[in-house]
Amino acid sequence: MSRELSNWQELLDSFTETGVRQGKVSKIHQTRNNNAERIKILLEDEELRVVLLKWMNHQVKHQRSLEAAICFRETGNRQFSLKDYATCIELYSQSILSCPVENEVECSLAHANRSAALFQLNLFEDCLHDIGMALMKNYPNHLLPKILTRKIKCLRKLGLMEDCQTTLEELEAALMHLQVSEKNKIKSDIKVVMMDHQDNENIQDRDLGFGDRIIPFCGENLSFKGASAALDIRHSMEKGRYVVANRDIMAGETLFVEQPNALVVLSDFQTARCHHCTREMPLKRYPCLSCGKIWFCSNACRQESSCYHTFECGLESILNSVGIAHLGARIVVSYGLETVLGFLKDAESVKKVPGIESTYDTKSYQVMFHLVSHTERMAPDELYQYALTAAFLTLLLEQHTKFFQFASQEARYLVGGLILVHVCQMVSNAHAITELCALDETNERQERIATAIYPSASLMNHSCDPTVINSFQGSTLIVRAIREVRQGEEVFNCYGPHYRRMRRTERLELLESQYSFVCTCEHCRDANTEDFQDVIYSFACPSCSGSLVNPNGSQPSAQYQMTLCRSCRTHQSYFTQLKADLEAVSLDAREAMDQGDIMEAIKLLTKCVQLRNKALFKGHPDLGKSADKLAQCYAFIGKYEECEKMLRISLTAVEQRYGKYSIEMANELQKFTDVLMELASSKNQELRDELVRHLEEAMFIYRIHFGPWSHSYKELQRKKVHLTSLLMK
Numbered sequence: 096m097s098r099e100l101s102n103w104q105e106l107l108d109s110f111t112e113t114g115v116r117q118g119k120v121s122k123i124h125q126t127r128n129n130n131a132e133r134i135k136i137l138l139e140d141e142e143l144r145v146v147l148l149k150w151m152n153h154q155v156k157h158q159r160s161l162e163a164a165i166c167f168r169e170t171g172n173r174q175f176s177l178k179d180y181a182t183c184i185e186l187y188s189q190s191i192l193s194c195p196v197e198n199e200v201e202c203s204l205a206h207a208n209r210s211a212a213l214f215q216l217n218l219f220e221d222c223l224h225d226i227g228m229a230l231m232k233n234y235p236n237h238l239l240p241k242i243l244t245r246k247i248k249c250l251r252k253l254g255l256m257e258d259c260q261t262t263l264e265e266l267e268a269a270l271m272h273l274q275v276s277e278k279n280k281i282k283s284d285i286k287v288v289m290m291d292h293q294d295n296e297n298i299q300d301r302d303l304g305f306g307d308r309i310i311p312f313c314g315e316n317l318s319f320k321g322a323s324a325a326l327d328i329r330h331s332m333e334k335g336r337y338v339v340a341n342r343d344i345m346a347g348e349t350l351f352v353e354q355p356n357a358l359v360v361l362s363d364f365q366t367a368r369c370h371h372c373t374r375e376m377p378l379k380r381y382p383c384l385s386c387g388k389i390w391f392c393s394n395a396c397r398q399e400s401s402c403y404h405t406f407e408c409g410l411e412s413i414l415n416s417v418g419i420a421h422l423g424a425r426i427v428v429s430y431g432l433e434t435v436l437g438f439l440k441d442a443e444s445v446k447k448v449p450g451i452e453s454t455y456d457t458k459s460y461q462v463m464f465h466l467v468s469h470t471e472r473m474a475p476d477e478l479y480q481y482a483l484t485a486a487f488l489t490l491l492l493e494q495h496t497k498f499f500q501f502a503s504q505e506a507r508y509l510v511g512g513l514i515l516v517h518v519c520q521m522v523s524n525a526h527a528i529t530e531l532c533a534l535d536e537t538n539e540r541q542e543r544i545a546t547a548i549y550p551s552a553s554l555m556n557h558s559c560d561p562t563v564i565n566s567f568q569g570s571t572l573i574v575r576a577i578r579e580v581r582q583g584e585e586v587f588n589c590y591g592p593h594y595r596r597m598r599r600t601e602r603l604e605l606l607e608s609q610y611s612f613v614c615t616c617e618h619c620r621d622a623n624t625e626d627f628q629d630v631i632y633s634f635a636c637p638s639c640s641g642s643l644v645n646p647n648g649s650q651p652s653a654q655y656q657m658t659l660c661r662s663c664r665t666h667q668s669y670f671t672q673l674k675a676d677l678e679a680v681s682l683d684a685r686e687a688m689d690q691g692d693i694m695e696a697i698k699l700l701t702k703c704v705q706l707r708n709k710a711l712f713k714g715h716p717d718l719g720k721s722a723d724k725l726a727q728c729y730a731f732i733g734k735y736e737e738c739e740k741m742l743r744i745s746l747t748a749v750e751q752r753y754g755k756y757s758i759e760m761a762n763e764l765q766k767f768t769d770v771l772m773e774l775a776s777s778k779n780q781e782l783r784d785e786l787v788r789h790l791e792e793a794m795f796i797y798r799i800h801f802g803p804w805s806h807s808y809k810e811l812q813r814k815k816v817h818l819t820s821l822l823m824k
C-alpha cells in the first residue's frame with residue numbers, strides 16, 4: 096500500500112518496521128529524558144519529513160479554485176431549498192474557503208447565501224456578520240435590495256432600531272434601479288417587517304440545561320481543586336502521588352466533581368454534540384463561521400473554544416485520524432505558545448510536582464505537565480510511534496496554522512517535546528466521557544461521547560476492587576464512593592480490569608502493558624489465594640455451602656475425587672457435585688419452552704434448580720440463570736409466590752458474582768420488586784417493608800452509578816410513590 100493512502104496507524108506501523116531495521120527506533124528510545132531532542136531528530140530526518148508532509152497534504156486538501164467555489168455554493172443552494180440549513184452553512188463555508196482571493200464577487204455571493212441560512216436558524220448576529228462581509232466584497236448592485244431587506248429584518252429582531260433606520264435609507268437608494276413592480280413588492284415586504292412587533296429573539300439563550308441536576312458535594316477542597324474536602328493528596332517514592340481519605344467516608348458520598356481540563360468529542364458525535372462542552376445541541380446552535388463544520392451549543396462555548404479552534408479549524412479530519420493524540424496536542428494549543436514556553440523557562444515549576452505541599456490547581460499548566468506519562472518506561476516501538484505522532488502534530492501546526500508564526504526552530508522542537516509528553520500521558524490519564532443512552536423504554540446503554548482529562552481524579556491509583564464509581568453530568572465527572580472508606584485509607588479508582596470480571600493473570604498482564612505497573616491490590620497480591628472467577632464457578636460444600644474449587648484445575652477428571660473445603664476445612668466429594676451438575680445440564684427446558692409447554696418447562700427447570708442448588712456454589716451463574724428462567728415461567732402463569740422464591744436464589748447469585756452495589760444487582764432488585772409488588776397488597780407487613788427496602792437499595796445503586804437524573808432512578812422513584820399510595824389505602 097502506498098504511504099500516502101494508508102491511514103495513520105498503518106503509516107505508523109510501516110515507519111516503525113523500517114525504523115527498527117535502521118536503528119531509528121532505538122535511537123529515539125535512548126535519547127533519554129529529552130523529548131524536544133526526540134522531536135528534533137525525527138523532524139530533521141529528511142526522508143521521514145517528506146513522507147509526513149506528503150501524507151499530511153493529501154489529507155488537508157486546500158486548493159482554491161473558482162470552479163470549486165461555485166460548485167460548493169450551488170450545492171448549498173440545492174440544500175437550501177430542502178431546508179437543510181446546517182449542511183448549507185458547511186457548503187457555503189467551503190465555497191468561501193475555496194474561493195480565490197481575486198474573485199471577490201463569488202466570495203460575496205457565498206457570504207450572502209450563507210447569511211440567508213443563518214437567518215433561517217435565528218442566528219441574527221452571525222447573519223449580520225455575513226451580510227457585512229458580502230457588502231465589503233463587491234456584492235452585485237442588482238442583488239442589494241434582497242440582502243438589505245434581510246439586514247433590516249435582522250436588525251429588527253435584535254432591536255437595533257437606529258441601524259435599522261440607516262439601512263432603510265440605503266435600501267431606498269438601492270431600489271432606484273429596480274422596476275416599479277419589484278420595488279413595490281419589496282416596499283410592502285418591509286412595511287410588514289416594520290409593523291411586526293418586537294419579537295424577543297434576542298434573549299440570551301445559554302440556559303445551563305443541567306439546572307435541575309443538583310450535585311451533592313460535602314465541602315469543597317480549596318487546595319485540591321475538584322475534590323471533596325474529605326480527600327488529601329499524599330506522596331511516596333514508590334507510589335508517586337495518591338489520594339487518601341482524611342476522615343471516614345460513607346458509601347454514596349461524592350468525592351470528586353471535576354470539570355475537564357481539555358476534551359475532544361469523538362467523531363461519531365461531532366454533529367450531535369457541542370464541540371466545546373459535549374452538551375446535546377439545543378434548537379439554536381452556533382456554527383464555526385470559518386469552517387462551518389463545527390457546532391456549539393452557545394455563543395459562549397464558541398467564544399471559549401476559539402483559543403484552540405483557531406488552530407484546529409479545517410483540520411478536524413486529520414486530527415481525528417491521529418485518535419487520542421489529538422487531545423495531547425489540544426492541551427498545548429489551548430494554553431498557547433507563550434504560556435508553555437514561559438513555563439519551560441521556569442526551572443522551579445518544571446521540577447516541582449504540584450500537590451505535594453502546594454495547591455493542586457487543575458487549570459494550571461504545571462499540573463498538566465506533571466501528570467504521569469511513563470515515557471521513559473515505554474517499549475521502544477511504542478515510544479517511537481508516540482514520538483512520530485507528536486512530531487507529525489508539530490509539523491501540522493507549523494504547516495497549516497499560525498501557531499508557530501513567530502517561534503524559532505528551537506521553540507518548535509520544545510513545543511513538540513511537550514506534545515510528546517501529553518500524548519504519552521493520554522495512555523494512563525485520558526478518561527472516556529460516557530453517557531447513558533436510552534435503547535428503548537426500559538434499557539439504557541453507556542455510550543462513549545468524548546475523551547477528556549481530569550487532572551484531580553487522575554491522581555487516584557488503580558485497584559481491581561475500587562472504592563469509587565465514575566459517572567458524568569455533561570462533561571463534568573462525578574466520582575462517588577461505592578463503599579465505606581476509613582480515615583487514612585487510600586481511595587482507589589478502577590482503570591478497567593475488575594477482579595469480578597477478569598482473571599488475575601489477565602488483569603496483571605493488561606495493567607502492566609497499558610499502565611506499566613504491577614497491581615498490588617488485595618486480589619492481585621497473593622497468587623496463592625483462589626481467583627475470584629474460580630470461586631464463582633465452584634461447587635457447593637455439602638456441609639457448609641462454602642465453595643469447593645476444582646482440585647484438578649480447569650480439566651474435569653476423576654483423578655482427585657475429594658477436595659478440601661476452604662471454609663469448614665473438611666474433605667468433600669467433588670465428584671458427587673460434578674455428577675449432579677452434569678445431570679442438571681441434561682435437563683434442558685428449551686424445547687418445552689419453544690413448544691409452548693410451560694408446565695413441562697416448569698417441571699424440568701424445577702428439577703434442574705433443585706440439583707444445582709445443592710451442587711453449585713451460591714454465586715454460580717448457572718444456578719442464577721436457571722432460577723431466573725423458572726421465575727419467568729412462574730410469573731407467566733401468575734404464580735408470584737413461587738416466582739419470588741426463585742428470584743431470591745438468582746438475587747443471591749447476582750450479588751455474589753457482581754457485588755452488592757453493582758448495576759447488575761440493581762437490575763435484579765428492580766425485577767424482584769416488581770414481583771413483590773404483586774404480592775404486597777395481599778401479604779404481610781414484613782413483605783412490604785422488604786419491598787421498600789429493596790426499592791431503596793436499587794435507587795441507591797442507580798444514584799451512585801448514574802446520578803439521580805437517570806431514567807432508572809426516576810422510574811424507581813415513581814414506583815416508590817405509587818407503592819406508598821397503594822399501601823396507605
Ligand SMILES: [Zn+2]
Pocket residue numbers: 369370371372373374391392393396
Ligand atoms: Zn457547549
Ligand SMILES: [Zn+2]
Pocket residue numbers: 383384385386387388389404407408409
Ligand atoms: Zn472551524
Ligand SMILES: [Zn+2]
Pocket residue numbers: 558559560602614615616617618619620
Ligand atoms: Zn489488582
Ligand SMILES: [Zn+2]
Pocket residue numbers: 636637638639640641660661662663664665
Ligand atoms: Zn464446607
